[in-house]
Amino acid sequence: MNTFEYIDGRLHCEDVDLSILGETYGTPSYVYSKKTIHENAKAYVNSFTNSDNLACFAVKSLSNLSILNIIKNSGCGFDIVSGGELNRVLSIGAEPKKVIFSGVGKTKKEIEQGINSGILSFNVESESELYRIEKVAEEIGSPAPISIRINPDIDSGGHDYITTGRKGDKFGISETRKIIDLCKHAHRAKHLKIVGLACHIGSQILDLDGFIKSADKIFELADELANFDISLEFLDLGGGLGISYEDEVPPSPFDLISCLEEKFKNRKERLILEPGRSISANAGILLTQVEYIKDNFLIVDAAMNDLLRPSLYKAHHDVCNVIDKKDNLKKWNIVGPICESSDFLAKNISLDVNEDDLIAIKNAGAYGFVMASNYNSRPKACEILIDGNESKIIRERETLDDLLEKEKIVND
Ligand SMILES: Cc1ncc(COP(=O)(O)O)c(C=O)c1O
Known part of the structure; x- marks a missing residue:
């Protein structure tokens, strides 16, 4: 079954429009049906x-x-x-x-x-x-x-x-x-x-x-x-x-x-x-926004710390636009902001896309959030559950303060 589908050209999870969800909760976000x-x-x-x-x-x-x-x-x-x-x-x-x-x-x-x-x-x-x-x-x-x-x-x-x-x-x-x-x-x-x-x-x-x-x-x-x-x-x-x-x-x-x-x-x-x-796999997507376009790179706000599978196993995940368009298709390597060449989410993906667009990395429910880390001092994404036309946060986005919480500065 597939509960991530376009309705009137906008990607939905069940009855929720993911473009609105992205505006409401920000990105990167894991979204589950x-x-x-x-x-x-x-x-x-x-x-x-x-x-x-x-x-x-x-x-x-x-x-x-x-x-x-x-x-x-x-x-x-x-x-x-x-x-x-x-x-x-x-x-x-x-x-x-x-x-x-x-x-x-x-x-x-x-x-x-x-x-x-x-x-x-x-x-x-x-x-x-x-x-x-x-x-x-x-x-x-x-x-x-x-x-x-x-x-x-x-x-x-x-x-x-x-x-x-x-x-x-x-x-x-x-x-x-x-x-x-x-x-x-x-x-x-x-x-x-x-x-x-x-x-x-x-x-x-x-x-x-x-x-x-x-x-x-x-x-x-x-x-x-x-x-x-x-x-x-x-x-x-x-x-x-x-x-x-x-x-x-x-x-x-x-x-x-x-x-x-x-x-x-x-x-x-x-x-x-x-x-x-x-x-779990097809029940989740990772929603992310395009920050910059450079050559054939889409630099997005999600990274290998959010979804490790592509870097770890060269795993393939399909990617699609949240607002469907196909007039200006081009092949892209989708990468994150982390300082590693292994930081990619997908390669050679055909999309018509501009800076600030939202895109969805599909089949990210399994071995996705569970492998997330704070590498590069990046707070972990939030997790959102969709039930019909309702969306609920089931794990808050981490904050910068969360990242420091367990650490101590000792006197030298
Ligand atoms: C002991 C054991 N059982 C079950 C699983 C689940 O495997 P899968 O997610 O491929 O169904 C794993 C995954 O590595 C495992 O190690």
Whole structure:
């Protein structure tokens, strides 16, 4: 679905005219459509035919509290990777039994937080982590639910930095023997409870092959564990479904879930997924104003500190005018004011544009604001949620004072 559309030549998000929004709240601003977030989350929830199955939204892709609340109300759980993300989901009243804790570097404090809040499971990424969780659980006196994240050695394709399931990537455990031994240990341990197996092979995945192969690997392991009387509650096949940034045609959540539920049909474990991008990406744009035109550069007021993906992964984002015009099209490199040649938002984009015009960087909802920084002492953009004809600030624009707040001048 697409809720960013031209109405009478002016780009709207749902029923709100983005040119008016830009004047009201200034730029750069992240703008999200509530309807799109809700429908994208529902596309997962409604595709499950077995109500025990669960989609845990990957909070890392877009973590604003209002957005998480919409996703919670759509019926999803959450996949988190830090104590900070756990705090976010608990603060919106998420059910702990719908929270999965992934990530390779969980600290003792984060493990305590997870056990004390009663989360569904820790996705364990190494042998050392398993023993650390066991120790913390013993100290607290409460058993920790765990699943082992396997590294299935599957290349999901796409950019090297977002491929996570190949042997040699830092994620999960690849040796079958070790996985079985750790599961046997967890099964016997007083302070651990083995509840699942997990894997997540990468992001922006454009076909179902990798998911099918991962399911086969995970089934094989689950069947071997059954020989040791270890039965599992769920099998978590991760996130990673891609979206259309240019002309890609990814499978839909329905395609993915139908295919996996078919494979799960004779199994007793629940299916868990951890989608991020496919729920959040097309629900957001970054609204920015053209400050200067120089040669073939559009110098805008957003920069790599606001949207890092183009600089980090050479990721492509389509860009369009807020007020539609096409009489004087020219190819532009869209760059920010930051003092790095890597500070670009899009290259070779055809637009008819003048200084002071507003433009929209599309599909910026996922891995957009969450990766923003204050590089070059730039305050972070505000985040705005559109609901029909209403717009609400869901995160204030940072001020120059905010940037100094935590710093101290010490006497020399
Ligand atoms: C463990 C884990 N689960 C889920 C996701 C979400 O991936 P995506 O946003 O591609 O769906 C990620 C993203 O990197 C991840 O690391």
